[in-house]
Amino acid sequence: xxxxxxxxxxxxxxxxxxxxxxxxxxxxxxxxxxxxxxxxxxxxxxxxxxxxxxxxxxxxxxxxxxxxxxxxxxxxxxxxxxxxxxxxxxxxxxxxxxxxxxxxxxxxxxxxxxxxxxxxxxxxxxxxxxxxxxxxxxxxxxxxxxxxxxxxxxxxxxxxxxxxxxxxxxxxxxxxxxxxxxxxxxxxxxxxxxxxxxxxxxxxxxxxxxxxxxxxxxxxxxxxxxxxxxxxxxxxxxxxxxxxxxxxxxxxxxxxxxxxxxxxxxxxxxxxxxxxxxxxxxxxxxxxxxxxxxxxxxxxxxxxxxxxxxxxxxxxxxxxxxxxxxxxxxxxxxxxxxxxxxxxxxxxxxxxxxxxxxxxxxxxxxxxxxxxxxxxxxxxxxxxxxxxxxxxxxxxxxxxxxxxxxxxxxxxxxxxxxxxxxxxxxxxxxxxxxxx
Numbered sequence: 001x002x003x004x005x006x007x008x009x010x011x012x013x014x015x016x017x018x019x020x021x022x023x024x025x026x027x028x029x030x031x032x033x034x035x036x037x038x039x040x041x042x043x044x045x046x047x048x049x050x051x052x053x054x055x056x057x058x059x060x061x062x063x064x065x066x067x068x069x070x071x072x073x074x075x076x077x078x079x080x081x082x083x084x085x086x087x088x089x090x091x092x093x094x095x096x097x098x099x100x101x102x103x104x105x106x107x108x109x110x111x112x113x114x115x116x117x118x119x120x121x122x123x124x125x126x127x128x129x130x131x132x133x134x135x136x137x138x139x140x141x142x143x144x145x146x147x148x149x150x151x152x153x154x155x156x157x158x159x160x161x162x163x164x165x166x167x168x169x170x171x172x173x174x175x176x177x178x179x180x181x182x183x184x185x186x187x188x189x190x191x192x193x194x195x196x197x198x199x200x201x202x203x204x205x206x207x208x209x210x211x212x213x214x215x216x217x218x219x220x221x222x223x224x225x226x227x228x229x230x231x232x233x234x235x236x237x238x239x240x241x242x243x244x245x246x247x248x249x250x251x252x253x254x255x256x257x258x259x260x261x262x263x264x265x266x267x268x269x270x271x272x273x274x275x276x277x278x279x280x281x282x283x284x285x286x287x288x289x290x291x292x293x294x295x296x297x298x299x300x301x302x303x304x305x306x307x308x309x310x311x312x313x314x315x316x317x318x319x320x321x322x323x324x325x326x327x328x329x330x331x332x333x334x335x336x337x338x339x340x341x342x343x344x345x346x347x348x349x350x351x352x353x354x355x356x357x358x359x360x361x362x363x364x365x366x367x368x369x370x371x372x373x374x375x376x377x378x379x380x381x382x383x384x385x386x387x388x389x390x391x392x393x394x395x396x397x398x399x400x401x402x403x404x405x406x407x408x409x410x411x412x413x414x415x416x417x418x419x420x421x422x423x424x425x426x427x428x429x430x431x432x433x434x435x436x
Contacts, residue, residue, distance in 0.1 A: 001014070001318050001319055001322050005284060005322070005323055005326045005327075006322045006323075006325075006326060007322075007325055007326055007329060009116055009325075010113060010116050010321060010322050010325040010326075011318075011322055013109050013112050013113055013116075013318075013321075014109065014317070014318035014321075014322065016058075016060045017057075017058045017060055018109075019105060019109070020058045020060065020063065020077060021058060022105045022108050022109070023074075023077055023101050023105055024048075024052065024081065025205070025206065026100070026101050026104050026105060026184075026202060026206070027048070027078075027081075027092045027093060027096075027101065028045065028048045028049060028052065028092075029201060029202045029205045029206070030092075030093075030094075030096060030100075030184055030194075030198050030201070030202050031044055031045045031048055031091060031092055031094070032045045032201065033195075033197060033198040033200075033201035033202065034091070034094050034095075034194075034195075034198060036201075037195055037197065037198070039094060039095075039195070040091035040094055041088075041091065043088060044088040044089075044090075044091035044092075045091075046088075047085055047086065047088035047089070048081075048085060048088070048089070048092065051084055051085045056084065059080065062080055063076050063077055063080045064076070066079050066080055072098070073098075074098040074101055074102065075098075078092060078093055094193075094194065095186050095192075095193035095194030095198075096184060096186060096194060097186055097187045097216060099183065099216050099217045099218075099305060100183055100184045100185065100186065102310075103183050103214075103217055103218040104182045104183055104184065104202065104206070104208070104218075106218075106313065106317065107179060107180050107181055107182060107206075107208055107218065108180075108206055108208070109317065110176075110179045110180070110223075110226060110317065110321070111176055111179065111180040111207070111208070113321040113325075114172060114173075114175070114176035114179070114180075115176075116321075116325055117172060117230075117233075117321065117324060117325060117328065118169065118172060118173065118176070120324075120325055120328035120329055120332070121165060121168060121169045121172065121233075121328060122169070123328075123329070123332050124165055124328055124331060124332045124335070125162060125165055125166060125169070127332050127335045127336045128158050128161050128162045128165065128335055129162055129435060130336075131158050131335055131336075131338065131340075132155045132156075132158035132159050132162060132431075132434075132435075133155070134155070134340075135153065135154040135155040135158065135340060135342075136153060136155035136427060136431065137153055137155065137424060137427065138153050138154040138155060138340070138342045138345065139151055139152075139153060139342075139345060139346060139349060139420060139424070140152060140153060140154045140157070140254060140345040140348070140349065141345070141348050141349045141356065146246075148348075148352055148355065148356055149356070150356050150357075150359065150423060151349060151356055151420055151423040151424075152423070153424060153427060154254075154255075154340060154342075154345065155427070155431070156427060156430060157243065158335075159430060159431060159434045159435070161236075161239075161240050161243075162434055162435070163434050164236050164239070164240075165233075165236055166434075168232065168233045168236050171229045171232060171233070172229055172230075172233065174229075175225055175226045175229040175230075176226075177209075178222050178225055178226065179222050179223065179225075179226045180207070180208050180209060181203075181208055181209045181210065181211040181218055181222065182199060182202055182203035182206060182208035182209065182210060182211060183199070183211040183214035183217070183218045184198050184199035184202050184203075185199060185211075185214045185216075187216060188215065188216050188304050188305075189213065189214045189215040189216050189217075189304060215303075215304040215305055216304045216305035217301065217304075217305045217309075219299075220295070220298040220299045220301065220309055221299050223295050223298060223309075223313070224292075224295045224296045224298065224299050226295070227291040227292050227294075227295035227316065227320055228292045228295065228296070230288050230291065230292075230320050230321070230324050231288060231289040231291065231292035233288075233324060233328075234284070234285040234286075234287075234288035234289050234324060234327065235285060235289065237281055237284075237285050237324075237327050237328065237331055238281065238282050238285035238286075240331065240335075241277075241278035241279075241281035241282050241285070241331065241334075242278070242282065244256075244257065244275060244278045244334060244338065245275045245278045245279060245282070248273075248275045248278075252344075252348065253341065253344050254340070254341055254344050254345045254348060255338055255339060255340045255341060256273065256275065256338075256339050256341075257273075257275050257276070257277050257278065257334055257337075257338065257339070258334075258337035258338065258339055259273045259339075277330060277333070277334050278334060280330070281327055281330060281331055281334075284323050284324075284326065284327040284330075285327065287319065287320075287323045288320050288323050288324045288327070290316070290320075291316035291319070291320040294312045294316060295312075295316070297312075298312055298313070349420075351391045352386065352387070352391040353386040353389070353391040353392070353393050353394045353395050354386070354394055354395040354396050354418055355383055355386055355387065355391075355395055357395065357396075357417055357418045358379050358380075358383050358395065360417035360418075360422070361379050361395075361399060361405075361409075361414065361417045362375050362376060362379045364409055364413065364414075364417055365378065365379070365405070365408050365409065368408040368409055369408065370408050378402065378404050378405050379399070379405075382395060382398040382399050382402055382405075383395060385398060386398065396414065396415065396418050399414050400414055400415075
């Protein structure tokens with residue numbers, strides 16, 4: 001985790017003290033259930049919660065010092081708690097194994113992280129929707145292969161982004177449900193030394209589902225799906241960030257990141273206004289996606305468990321969620337304050353001498369009885385003159401002067417095909433599909 005790209009609420013989920021607090025809750029809830037089943041004295045559970053009620057500070061340094069000797073983090077934690085609680089603490093962890101604590105804790109952390117990420121997506125969706133409505137009918141050029149295609153609206157560009165992030169939200173919600181499972185099944189996962197009712201009790205208290213078959217660990221296909229989902233969301237972040245970066249290029253300049261008073265773009269060139277936020281988002285997306293492959297590689301553990309997954313998850317569990325949280329918040333800010341230049345969009349639309357209307361003329365010629373091959377040839381030979389003149393010539397005027405074209409279409413019929421509004425007749429339909 002790099003503090004520069006971290007926000008407090010998400011970071012707090014992964015702090016050592018927060019982790020140890022979850023560990024305690026798992027152990028104490030399990031002890032409650034064991035007490036109800038008569039496996040341990042009820043006084044043991046009461047002693048744990050009585051100490052907890054004093055709002056103790058978790059001494060991370062002391063636990064780490066014990067671990068330096070035991071070389072085992074869960075044992076170090078249990079030893080430290082026992083020192084605080086006293087003799088009754090010996091009934092903690094009855095029939096449990098370390099993975100019961102570690103995996104269930106990770107499930108809680110990832111579920112909590114997901115809740116923050118869902119809030120982030122809601123904020124981003126709200127910002128995109130607001131700007132999409134604002135520019136619903138703002139004409140701009142649509143590009144394919146980076147080349148002018150046909151007219152669209154800036155609102156439709158944003159509507160596409162909204163639909164994409166809405167899908168991301170649905171995926172994350174499903175991934176949260178899949179990752180939020182509890183395993184308190186003991187060594188090898190057979191429940192030989194702990195009743196399945198203990199697991200059910202802990203799961204209910206922590207808001208988790210039961211893991212049907214946990215072996216000694218929660219199966220890592222769940223985690224693979226979760227981090228792959230984060231990777232897809234990061235890719236959507238990069239897609240929108242890349243669009244803004246292109247639109248901010250000097251030659252395009254249809255939109256740009258907000259440039260605040262006193263902000264500097266370059267240490268050498270005072271005139272620069274660089275797309276630093278969206279470039280940063282492109283890089284952060286790579287960091288989040290980097291978790292996907294290791295998560296998939298973690299699926300293939302040896303037999304009922306090994307710990308080859310453990311060290312990997314200690315890195316990318318916090319890093320991927322913290323980074324994506326920051327990236328979503330940053331992208332929301334970019335969209336919220338994005339500077340949009342409709343006049344420049346119109347200028348770019350017009351700069352290629354009407355080439356953006358070529359398809360309408362092509363279709364009109366075919367409907368007038370000209371073969372598609374001939375229609376394409378007639379429009380293209382005029383379009384290429386406009387292209388080679390860099391828009392200095394007018395496609396409309398060239399077509400009206402082309403005898404083969406006017407043999408099929410009147411000058412007025414040709415002019416009708418250069419109506420910009422024609423391209424926007426279904427904007428309302430698309431918006432209704434996206435925003436309801």
